[in-house]
Each structure stands twice: as C-alpha cells, then as structure tokens.
Amino acid sequence: MSERAAKPKKPTKRLIASLRKQLEEERSELLAQAASLEADAADESWKEPRSDDDAETGTATFERERTMSLARNARQTVIQIDRALERMDAGFYGRCINCGEPIAIERLEALPQAVDCLDCRRKAERFR
Numbered sequence: 028m029s030e031r032a033a034k035p036k037k038p039t040k041r042l043i044a045s046l047r048k049q050l051e052e053e054r055s056e057l058l059a060q061a062a063s064l065e066a067d068a069a070d071e072s073w074k075e076p077r078s079d080d081d082a083e084t085g086t087a088t089f090e091r092e093r094t095m096s097l098a099r100n101a102r103q104t105v106i107q108i109d110r111a112l113e114r115m116d117a118g119f120y121g122r123c124i125n126c127g128e129p130i131a132i133e134r135l136e137a138l139p140q141a142v143d144c145l146d147c148r149r150k151a152e153r154f155r
C-alpha cells in the first residue's frame with residue numbers, strides 16, 4: 028500500500044482529454060499564425076527601393092528575419108504538439124521520452140506538449 032502511494036500520479040483520461048483539446052486548439056492557431064507570418068515574409072514588396080536610404084533597407088531586412096524566426100518557432104511548437112498527440116494516441120503520454128519516468132502533472136498542465144520530464148529537460152539544456 029505504501030509503495031502504491033509513493034508512485035507519482037499518472038494523468039487521468041479526463042486530464043488527457045482536456046489537454047488534447049488544448050493542444051489541438053493551440054496547434055490550429057499556430058498553423059494559422061505561421062502561415063500568415065510566412066506570407067508576410069514572402070511578400071517581397073519591401074525590396075523595391077523606396078529611397079536611397081540604406082537604413083530603411085536594413086530595418087526591412089531585420090523585420091523580415093524577425094517574422095521568419097517567429098514563423099519557425101510556431102512550426103517548431105506544432106512539431107512538439109504533434110509528438111505529444113502521437114504519444115496520447117499510443118498511450119505513452121505523461122511518460123518521459125528519455126527516461127520513461129512519469130512527467131509531473133503540474134508540468135503537463137503548464138506545458139501540455141511536454142514529452143520529457145523536468146530532470147531530462149534540465150540536463151538537455153545544460154548540454155546544449
């Protein structure tokens with residue numbers, strides 16, 4: 028009995044269902060966001076010379092790079108969400124992809140796309 032109590036809680040089906048809904052909503056928002064950012068970045072009208080001012084061209088280039096990096100981040104998060112959804116389908120959701128230990132419920136609630144535990148995440152970030 029005491030052994031059972033010591034085990035970390037696993038996410039309930041109900042929690043997983045609500046996190047799945049959250050992830051799916053976030054996923055479609057991010058996809059729309061990425062598409063519109065990419066459309067902005069692909070718009071090359073900024074290249075047309077408006078003036079001889081180099082500073083203006085520099086700002087436009089900077090803006091475009093910023094837009095593209097935002098789009099990349101959004102796509103990256105979509106990939107993470109897909110991975111979490113796949114793990115939900117496979118029944119592995121809530122287990123660390125690295126060590127297999129349960130991921131803290133609080134972590135899943137704060138970051139539903141998390142597929143690794145906090146310990147593994149910290150280690151990965153240290154080695155980056």
Ligand SMILES: [Zn+2]
Nearest residue numbers: 123126144147
């Ligand atoms: Zn882990």
